[in-house]
Amino acid sequence: MVNMRLSNITKKYGKIFAADGFNLDVEDGEYVTILGPTGAGKTTILKIIAGLIDQDSGEVYIGERCVDDLPPENREIALLTQGYSLFPHMNVWENTIFAPTVHGWNEKKIEVIGKEMLNMVRLMDRVDAYPRELSGGMKQRNALARALASNAKVLLLDEPLRALDARLRIDLRYELRRLVKDLGITTIHVTHDQEEALTISDKIVVMRKGKVEQVGNPYEIFERPTNIFVAHFVGEANFVEVVITKKSSDKMEMIDRSGRTIISKPQDFDVGKKVIVGIKTEHTAIEKGEKPGTNTFLGKIQRIMFLGKYVSIEVKLEEGKKLHVKIPTSIGTAFKENMLVTVIFAPDRLFIFDYPEKGLEKELEVE
């Protein structure tokens, strides 16, 4: 229906930046997720797009038009808030036809649109129910129907699945995407749930402290994070501080503080430079006993957490550092606490990042 662009949006609350030079391009009909920890400024961005908050600087374009001087009601967007905010004094039908009614469309058209939307979200049999009589999933669907009935060109979803049970959340994810993709509406979906973002989006924007950390499709975000924060926030990762010692055309050699050698594919860093090596916990292997060689870390199992399909194993190295390994449960059962193990980093799965100015700890802070 329409493309959208945010250009250099900045919004400050006191000394805190809720948006700090935020840029975003959304193509026509694209499903974009803004992923970030709580307090990253995600909701602020949505509200700025909606016109509910005025940005300090920067522009919002919907289509080719700059909408900064338009009030919310003229921006042709629809916002679905966290708690859905269905009007408590209206039933399902009245909620659904709210936008057509305030637009003053003729009654026939309202009737047609209302029925179409409610059929789409399968709520036609509950038209007389009030929000308090609906289950969480029904409320979510009703709110969606209400938003879609407004004929909006851009749909803004603020944690639309947060208030639902875990199981329902997963089911509704796909349904949500299918519905808006079928209608071809440009959608911006805000969430702090990385799994949700990875499964639902055409494009993910990882956001922290009002800034864009990385933009890309789910695969890129997960497999090729461009910085430590993204690697850490989207899926878990292990990080080790190292110094580059050797570099050749097919490999790069590094050494960590305890003198272990780590080898990776060559990357664009100079010999002698202090960098951070990272690897997703899913790509970290573990073996019983001591295994000599490069990319290996000897340690003791401190804790084993059962996650259902996977187990997460926490290994404490001699110097006190902890590494995490995520392996399928079928293999994981072989490991016990206090067992001596070797953790192995696969050389072709390693990320290498610049050493952060404020140190590794600071960079890993989520909030």
Place this chain on the structure above:
Amino acid sequence: MKLTKKLSDLFAKRSARRGWNAFIIFFFALFVLLPTIYVLSYIVTDWGVISTDVLSDTNSVDLSWSEYTEADFLEYEVHKSTVSNFNLTETTLAFEIDNNKTTHTVLMGLSPSTIYYFKIGVNTSSRIIHSNEVNTTGYYETPPPSFEIILYEPIVTKTESLIYHCLWISFEIAAIVTIIDFIAGLPMAWMLVRKEFRGKRFFDTFLDMPLAVPTAALGFSTALFWAVTPGILSPPGSLNLLSSPMLLIIVLHIVFSYPYMVRSLAAILQEIDINYEIAGETCGASRLTAARTITLPLFRAGLVTGIILCFARSLSETGGTMVALATLGSMEKTGPVLIGTWKHVAKYNPNLVPALAFTSIVLILLALVLLVMVKIIVTKVKLPLKKVWPRPEKFLSKGLPPKLGNLFTFIFLLFIVLIPSFFIFSYVATAEPATEIGWGGFWSSLYYSFLVATIITVIDLALGIPMAILIVRGKSKKLGHVLDTLINVPLIVPTAALGFSLGLFWSTQFSFLSSPLLLIIFAHVAFTYPLVVRNVAGALEETDVVYEETARTLGAKPIQVFRKVMLPMIRPSILAGAIMAFTRSLGETGATLAVSPEAITAPVYIVRLIKDHQAYYQAGLACIILIAVSYCAMLLLRYITKKAR
């Protein structure tokens, strides 16, 4: 339809909304706040007059005389002289009174070392009649019956000490009433919120009933129930117990302030999670200990509201107090009663204005200072709630003691609040029917009262709801805070002082606007406006702004958001505010008297019936009609707001 469309288009513009907000603030400042405290400017501009007329060592004298009833009446002349057996001349004439019903006046600025002599002359179309002579020596001889007009024994007091005396009584009573309200109100609030029992809903409704009764009627009813009432046949059930004016006023003020205390305490108790208390009990605290040490300290906000409401209400009350005192036959006065009485006289004797201004100023300032002090004391001072006495508290927590407590609360409500409120029915049912004065005056006063109450309710709603929105949803939080505090001022200021101040403001600054009806409307708006704003702002604070935001993004213009989303959600509070404003206006006496002595509203009429004419049966009947009509009006209001979807 076209108009609503135009309006909603207009309000979609930011500049239009900004203009509207500016208008709301302007209205509040000019029509509510400024007139309320205008009298304070007297300190600066007319302090000289106040200090010579009031604060210097001068006396005032109360004169009253028998009424001249012939049709050829033109005016009374009040004469003053420093020589005895004086003749009525131009030089002895103090002022004239052109209403033959006004047979009471006050003169001020009399030197205590001089003996003054007074006479009343009556000007008729054919002759001049003069009364007996009285003086300030304290010697009074009953005049021979040859005088057509009899001047009664004058009352001489030192002006300054009279003012202080009346104000002191007011504050004393307000403090005692507030304390009793709190002690008896706390268990009641507790019962209403934390206990489930049969008939709780009725109980809940009963509690508010005194609020629907105009205070003038309450005053008469309560006095009949409690007091020794000379000259009135005591109806069956009357206690004939109290002869002290102080005690009578205290019981009366409890009747109408108690519901306020219970309501504000209950409101805050509702907010406090019972789980804290349960957690305390699972840790081994007895129920009383848990309630006292855990819930009570969380209570402060409610306590402040309750205390301020009760205190201000008691400090303000005029009509009921006047009626109760008159029924008792007492000459005692509270601050507002003094203002009401003097204002009535000041119409003919403008020399009273400085004294009136001074009384109002002191009343307003003390009320404001007290407001601040109560806030500080209740929020800052540590209550001694930490210490625990496990054994006695355990004993008091179970079995008989709590039951006795509840019983006591129930008895208090029944005998102190409810029965006195409606005792008047018993009186009217048993008293000898007598109609001394025609009913025409009452009907027109009733019409006048309803006209005023309706107009001010409409104004309050039209301008109070936007104010509440501005306070709660306004862009500037600071402005919201400031307005929020200022809104309370007219609520604290005693209405008699408010009325005097407001009358002064309009008649001196915009004299072309000062018709009695307009003035009364302005005065009633000033003290009812905060009630509507408070109620609506409270409801708005409870309502999540997200509904309005969602509606905006779905394409609703600001006016549509207001009509379709906000209004339906806060309707109950709007109704509550409207009922409060309406009934308060209907029952108000003090402000009405202080603004304009000529405007006869229904409560003022009832006060006159009792005070000036001793027409008790008729007053009783008028009270019942007023109660019935205001009750119907409340139902009607409820019906209208429900229907106006």
